[in-house]
Amino acid sequence: MPTSENNEPLLAQLQQRLREIADLEGAAAVLNWDRVTYMPPGGASARARQLATLRQLAHAKFTDPKMGELLESLELEYRDRPYDSDEASLIRIVRRDYDRAVRIPAAFLAEFSQHRATCYEAWAKARQADDFEIVRPYLEKTLELSRERASFFPESDHIADSAIQSADYGYTVAELKPLFEQLRSQLVPIVEAIGDRREIDDSCLHQHFPEERQLLFCHRAIARMGYDFSRGRQDKTLHPFMTKFSLGDVRITTRVYESHLGQALFSSIHEAGHALYEQGISEAFEASPLGRGASSGLHESQSRLWENIVARSRGFWEYFYNQLQGVFLSQLGQISTEKFYRAINKVRRSLIRTDADEVTYNLHVAIRFDLELALLEGKLSVRDLPEAWRERYRQDLGIVPDSDRDGVLQDVHWYDGAIGGRFQSYTLGNLMSVQFYQQAIAEDPEIPVDIERGNLQTLHQWLKRNIYRHGSKYTANECLQRVTGQSLSVNPFIHYIREKYGDLYGLS
Amino acid sequence: MPTSENNEPLLAQLQQRLREIADLEGAAAVLNWDRVTYMPPGGASARARQLATLRQLAHAKFTDPKMGELLESLELEYRDRPYDSDEASLIRIVRRDYDRAVRIPAAFLAEFSQHRATCYEAWAKARQADDFEIVRPYLEKTLELSRERASFFPESDHIADSAIQSADYGYTVAELKPLFEQLRSQLVPIVEAIGDRREIDDSCLHQHFPEERQLLFCHRAIARMGYDFSRGRQDKTLHPFMTKFSLGDVRITTRVYESHLGQALFSSIHEAGHALYEQGISEAFEASPLGRGASSGLHESQSRLWENIVARSRGFWEYFYNQLQGVFLSQLGQISTEKFYRAINKVRRSLIRTDADEVTYNLHVAIRFDLELALLEGKLSVRDLPEAWRERYRQDLGIVPDSDRDGVLQDVHWYDGAIGGRFQSYTLGNLMSVQFYQQAIAEDPEIPVDIERGNLQTLHQWLKRNIYRHGSKYTANECLQRVTGQSLSVNPFIHYIREKYGDLYGLS
Structure with a gap:
C-alpha cells in the first residue's frame, strides 16, 4: 500500500482532506442556518463575509493540485476494487466533482459570488416594489456570467448541460426537453378536464x-x-x-x-x-x-x-x-x-409554484425550464422575460399574473445564483417519487x-x-435503475395522477 | 508605500489575513454558541471535530511565517506613526500575539486540545459521582502539559507568568501575589466582623x-x-x-x-x-x-x-x-x-465562588490563585489538592466543603484547559471596576x-x-492609567467594600 512521506496511506490522506473540507462546509451550513433563524439584523454583513471566507477556503482546499495527485495515485492503487465498494465509489465521486470544480477559475467564482449577493438584494427590492426593471440589469449580468460559466465546459452538447449536471449529474437537455414536452402534452388536457368539473370546497x-x-x-x-x-x-x-x-x-x-x-x-x-x-x-x-x-x-x-x-x-x-x-x-x-x-x-390553476397542487406543479416547472433554456440559448432577452412568462402561463394554465411579483419575480432561484439547472430537479423528483413508491409496494x-x-x-x-x-455512492440514474430496474419515465407519474385525480374529480 | 507582487499595500495584506482569521474565529464562536444552546445531542462529536478544524486553521494562518515577514516590513514602514494611531496599534498588538503564538508548536497544541476534551469529560463524570479520583490522572496530565507550555517561554520569571500573560497581558506573579495577600489580609477580618452581626433576611x-x-x-x-x-x-x-x-x-x-x-x-x-x-x-x-x-x-x-x-x-x-x-x-x-x-x-461564608457576594468573592479567587501557583511550582501534588482546598477554606472562610463537588470539582477551569492564569482575571476585574467607576463619577x-x-x-x-x-488598542494597564491616572490598586476596592458593607452591617 503506497504511502506518502509521513507514512500515512494515501486513502487516509484523501479522507483527512475531505474531512477538513466537510468541516468547513458544515460550519458554513451552521452559519447559514443561524442567519435565517436567530441572527439579529446587525449580524448580516459580517455573516456574509464569514460565509464567503468558509466557502472560499473549502473550494481552495478541494481544488488543491495535491488533491488531483492523490486521486491519480489512488485510481491506480484501487483500480481492481469493485465498482460499488466504498473505496472505489469514494474515488470515483471525488474525481467527478474534482474535475468539475477545477474547471471554474477562483477569480470567476469570487466575481459570481459577489454578484449573486448584489443581485439578490436588487431582487428583494424589485419584488417589494413589484418592479422588474429594478433587477433587470442585474439579471442581465447573471445571464452573462451563467454563459461564461458554461463556457468552462466546452464539451457539453447544450449550454445548460453543465449547470444541470452540477445539480442532477447524468441528465442533459437532450433527455429533459422531450420529457418536459411529454409531461406538458399530457398534463394540460388533465388540468382542462378538471377545470370543467365542480370545484372542491377546501x-x-x-x-x-x-x-x-x-x-x-x-x-x-x-x-x-x-x-x-x-x-x-x-x-x-x-x-x-x-x-x-x-x-x-x-x-x-x-x-x-x-x-x-x-x-x-x-x-x-x-x-x-x-x-x-x-x-x-x-x-x-x-x-x-x-x-x-x-x-x-x-x-x-x-x-x-x-x-x-x-x-x-x-x-x-x-x-x-x-x-x-x-x-x-x-x-x-x-x-x-x-x-x-x-x-x-384540490387542483387549481394558480400562479405560484410553491403553492401548486400535484397536477399543475410540473407545468410551473416546465415553464421555468423552457424560459431558462431560451435565455441561455439567446432566443429570449431578459427584457422580454416578463412578457414571455405571462404568455406561457396563458398558454399552459389559462391564467395570467397581473403583477411581476406573482410572475417572473416569484422564485428566488435566478436571482441568487445562475440561470440554468435550477428547476429540473423538482420535476425529476416528482417523477422518481412515483417510480420508487411503486417499486416499494411491489416488493412489500x-x-x-x-x-x-x-x-x-x-x-x-x-x-x-x-x-x-x-x-451519493450511486448517481440518481444508477440508484433508480438498481432499485426499480427501470430508467426515468413520465408514465408512472401520469398514471398516478390519472388514477388519483380521475377518482377525485370523476374524470373518465 | 511598499507593496507586494500583487501590488496591494502591505497593511491591506495584513488586514486581509487578519480578516480571514477573524472569520474563522467568528465561525467557531457561532458553532460553539449553537453547541450549548440549540444543538441536538447527536451533533456533539462532529461539532467537536468541526470546532477543532476551524481553530486549527485559524492558528495555522496566524502563525504562517508570511505573517512574520509582513510584520517586519510593516514595523519598518510605520515606525514613525504615533503609538496610539490605529496603524501602529494594530502592528504592535499583532506582533505581541504573533510572537507568543509561534512559540507553541502545532503538535503540542493538537495534543493539548485532545487532552482537554478527555479531561473535561472525566471531570463531568467525577463531579456527577462526587469522586475526585476519576479525574485525578487527567488533571495530573493537565499539570504536566501546563508546565510544558510554560517551558516554551523560558524567559518568564515565574512558571505561571506566560499563562497569566495570555489572559491578562502585562501582569505577573510578582505583582499579583502581594496584591492577593493584601486583599486577603484586609477581607478576612471584614468577613469575620460581618459574621458577628445579625444575618440579613433574603x-x-x-x-x-x-x-x-x-x-x-x-x-x-x-x-x-x-x-x-x-x-x-x-x-x-x-x-x-x-x-x-x-x-x-x-x-x-x-x-x-x-x-x-x-x-x-x-x-x-x-x-x-x-x-x-x-x-x-x-x-x-x-x-x-x-x-x-x-x-x-x-x-x-x-x-x-x-x-x-x-x-x-x-x-x-x-x-x-x-x-x-x-x-x-x-x-x-x-x-x-x-x-x-x-x-x-447579603454576605455569607459560602462554598461556591459563582454564588459569592462582593465581600467574599475575592477570597474564593485567592484560594484558587494560590493553589494554581503551588501546583505549577511543584509544591503541591494533584493528589493533595482536595485536602489543600479544604484547608484553605477553613482558614479563610471558616467553612469546609463536605464534598469535592462543592470543593475542588466546582469550577470547570482547570479541567477544560491549562492550570495557571485562569482565575486572576476575576479579581483584576473587581479591583479595576471600582477604579473606573470612581473616575467616572469624579468626572461626571x-x-x-x-x-x-x-x-x-x-x-x-x-x-x-x-x-x-x-x-484592545491599549493593554489593561495602559487603559487604567490613561483613564484614571492610576495604576492597579487594592485600596479603592477595599474602601468601597468598607463603606457599603459597613453601612449594611453597621460595622465601625
Missing part, C-alpha cells in the same frame, strides 16, 4: 389554527415518519428548508400560517422527507462526499414521496385524521375524513396497509435500505 | 418567580443599560456567557431558576456588561485583533461594574424596584426597597443621580468613550 383548511398546536401536530407526524429529534430539530424561518451539519445533526425549518393549515403541515413533512434521507445515510460516510444525497432530483423524490404520495393519500389520513381532529376539535370536529382528503388535494404490499394503521416504518425502512444508506 | 428572593416574567424584566433592564438587541440576542443555556461573532452580533446567554430571583437577573446584567463593551468597540476595528476586549480582567471589570457597583446599589433600585414590583406584584408587593437592597447584598457627578432616575446612558456613554471604543 374552506375547512382556511380557519384559525393556532401556531403552537400546528407545530405540535407536525412534530408528532414527522416523529412518526421516523425523523430523529435527537439528531435534529425544527425551527421557524421565512422559507422552509432542510440543512445538514453532520449525520448526527440534520435540521429542518418551517413557517406557520395561522389562517391556513396546509402550509406548516405539508412543508414540515416535505422537509422531514429530505431529512430522513440524510439521517439515513450510512455512518461510514460521515464527513465524506459520499455522506450526502445523490442529487437534487433524488433528494426531491424523497421529500415529495412523503409529502404527496404518502401524506396526501387517503390511507395516511385513515390513521392521522383522528389525531388531527383531536388537536383541532373545534375546527375539524365536524369535517369528515373524505372532505378533508379532498380539500388537501404491506406498506399501504401499514400506512393506514399509522405505521410508517415499513416504508421508511424500505427507503433507508434501498436508497438513503447509500448516500 | 427570603424575599427565594419565592416562585415564573421564568417568562424573569426574562421580561431582564430584557427591560439590559435594554435600559444600552444592550442593543438589533445587534445581539439572549438565549438560554446551562452556564451563562457572552460571545461575539462580529461587532454587529454580540450575544449573551442566561439561565433561570424559578425559585431564586437573583440568578437570571444578575447574570443577565453581568453578561450584558461584557456585551456592552464588545458592542461599543469602534467599527473601524471590525474583524481585526483590535476589535475585541483588551484583556480578561478588563472585560471582567466591565461586567462587574454593571452587575455589582450599579445593579447592587441603592440608587439603581430607587428607579428599578418599582418596575420589578410591577412584574412580581404578589411576590414583592409587600417588600420595601431597602429590604430588597439588603437581600441582594451626575452619573449616580442619573442612575437613580433610571438613566443609565450617562454612565454607558462615559464607559464607551473612555474604554469600550478602544477595543
Whole structure:
C-alpha cells in the first residue's frame, strides 16, 4: 500500500482532506442556518463575509493540485476494487466533482459570488416594489456570467448541460426537453378536464389554527415518519428548508400560517422527507462526499414521496385524521375524513409554484425550464422575460399574473445564483417519487396497509435500505435503475395522477 | 508605500489575513454558541471535530511565517506613526500575539486540545459521582502539559507568568501575589466582623418567580443599560456567557431558576456588561485583533461594574424596584426597597465562588490563585489538592466543603484547559471596576443621580468613550492609567467594600 512521506496511506490522506473540507462546509451550513433563524439584523454583513471566507477556503482546499495527485495515485492503487465498494465509489465521486470544480477559475467564482449577493438584494427590492426593471440589469449580468460559466465546459452538447449536471449529474437537455414536452402534452388536457368539473370546497383548511398546536401536530407526524429529534430539530424561518451539519445533526425549518393549515403541515413533512434521507445515510460516510444525497432530483423524490404520495393519500389520513381532529376539535370536529382528503388535494390553476397542487406543479416547472433554456440559448432577452412568462402561463394554465411579483419575480432561484439547472430537479423528483413508491409496494404490499394503521416504518425502512444508506455512492440514474430496474419515465407519474385525480374529480 | 507582487499595500495584506482569521474565529464562536444552546445531542462529536478544524486553521494562518515577514516590513514602514494611531496599534498588538503564538508548536497544541476534551469529560463524570479520583490522572496530565507550555517561554520569571500573560497581558506573579495577600489580609477580618452581626433576611428572593416574567424584566433592564438587541440576542443555556461573532452580533446567554430571583437577573446584567463593551468597540476595528476586549480582567471589570457597583446599589433600585414590583406584584408587593437592597447584598461564608457576594468573592479567587501557583511550582501534588482546598477554606472562610463537588470539582477551569492564569482575571476585574467607576463619577457627578432616575446612558456613554471604543488598542494597564491616572490598586476596592458593607452591617 503506497504511502506518502509521513507514512500515512494515501486513502487516509484523501479522507483527512475531505474531512477538513466537510468541516468547513458544515460550519458554513451552521452559519447559514443561524442567519435565517436567530441572527439579529446587525449580524448580516459580517455573516456574509464569514460565509464567503468558509466557502472560499473549502473550494481552495478541494481544488488543491495535491488533491488531483492523490486521486491519480489512488485510481491506480484501487483500480481492481469493485465498482460499488466504498473505496472505489469514494474515488470515483471525488474525481467527478474534482474535475468539475477545477474547471471554474477562483477569480470567476469570487466575481459570481459577489454578484449573486448584489443581485439578490436588487431582487428583494424589485419584488417589494413589484418592479422588474429594478433587477433587470442585474439579471442581465447573471445571464452573462451563467454563459461564461458554461463556457468552462466546452464539451457539453447544450449550454445548460453543465449547470444541470452540477445539480442532477447524468441528465442533459437532450433527455429533459422531450420529457418536459411529454409531461406538458399530457398534463394540460388533465388540468382542462378538471377545470370543467365542480370545484372542491377546501374552506375547512382556511380557519384559525393556532401556531403552537400546528407545530405540535407536525412534530408528532414527522416523529412518526421516523425523523430523529435527537439528531435534529425544527425551527421557524421565512422559507422552509432542510440543512445538514453532520449525520448526527440534520435540521429542518418551517413557517406557520395561522389562517391556513396546509402550509406548516405539508412543508414540515416535505422537509422531514429530505431529512430522513440524510439521517439515513450510512455512518461510514460521515464527513465524506459520499455522506450526502445523490442529487437534487433524488433528494426531491424523497421529500415529495412523503409529502404527496404518502401524506396526501387517503390511507395516511385513515390513521392521522383522528389525531388531527383531536388537536383541532373545534375546527375539524365536524369535517369528515373524505372532505378533508379532498380539500388537501384540490387542483387549481394558480400562479405560484410553491403553492401548486400535484397536477399543475410540473407545468410551473416546465415553464421555468423552457424560459431558462431560451435565455441561455439567446432566443429570449431578459427584457422580454416578463412578457414571455405571462404568455406561457396563458398558454399552459389559462391564467395570467397581473403583477411581476406573482410572475417572473416569484422564485428566488435566478436571482441568487445562475440561470440554468435550477428547476429540473423538482420535476425529476416528482417523477422518481412515483417510480420508487411503486417499486416499494411491489416488493412489500404491506406498506399501504401499514400506512393506514399509522405505521410508517415499513416504508421508511424500505427507503433507508434501498436508497438513503447509500448516500451519493450511486448517481440518481444508477440508484433508480438498481432499485426499480427501470430508467426515468413520465408514465408512472401520469398514471398516478390519472388514477388519483380521475377518482377525485370523476374524470373518465 | 511598499507593496507586494500583487501590488496591494502591505497593511491591506495584513488586514486581509487578519480578516480571514477573524472569520474563522467568528465561525467557531457561532458553532460553539449553537453547541450549548440549540444543538441536538447527536451533533456533539462532529461539532467537536468541526470546532477543532476551524481553530486549527485559524492558528495555522496566524502563525504562517508570511505573517512574520509582513510584520517586519510593516514595523519598518510605520515606525514613525504615533503609538496610539490605529496603524501602529494594530502592528504592535499583532506582533505581541504573533510572537507568543509561534512559540507553541502545532503538535503540542493538537495534543493539548485532545487532552482537554478527555479531561473535561472525566471531570463531568467525577463531579456527577462526587469522586475526585476519576479525574485525578487527567488533571495530573493537565499539570504536566501546563508546565510544558510554560517551558516554551523560558524567559518568564515565574512558571505561571506566560499563562497569566495570555489572559491578562502585562501582569505577573510578582505583582499579583502581594496584591492577593493584601486583599486577603484586609477581607478576612471584614468577613469575620460581618459574621458577628445579625444575618440579613433574603427570603424575599427565594419565592416562585415564573421564568417568562424573569426574562421580561431582564430584557427591560439590559435594554435600559444600552444592550442593543438589533445587534445581539439572549438565549438560554446551562452556564451563562457572552460571545461575539462580529461587532454587529454580540450575544449573551442566561439561565433561570424559578425559585431564586437573583440568578437570571444578575447574570443577565453581568453578561450584558461584557456585551456592552464588545458592542461599543469602534467599527473601524471590525474583524481585526483590535476589535475585541483588551484583556480578561478588563472585560471582567466591565461586567462587574454593571452587575455589582450599579445593579447592587441603592440608587439603581430607587428607579428599578418599582418596575420589578410591577412584574412580581404578589411576590414583592409587600417588600420595601431597602429590604430588597439588603437581600441582594447579603454576605455569607459560602462554598461556591459563582454564588459569592462582593465581600467574599475575592477570597474564593485567592484560594484558587494560590493553589494554581503551588501546583505549577511543584509544591503541591494533584493528589493533595482536595485536602489543600479544604484547608484553605477553613482558614479563610471558616467553612469546609463536605464534598469535592462543592470543593475542588466546582469550577470547570482547570479541567477544560491549562492550570495557571485562569482565575486572576476575576479579581483584576473587581479591583479595576471600582477604579473606573470612581473616575467616572469624579468626572461626571451626575452619573449616580442619573442612575437613580433610571438613566443609565450617562454612565454607558462615559464607559464607551473612555474604554469600550478602544477595543484592545491599549493593554489593561495602559487603559487604567490613561483613564484614571492610576495604576492597579487594592485600596479603592477595599474602601468601597468598607463603606457599603459597613453601612449594611453597621460595622465601625
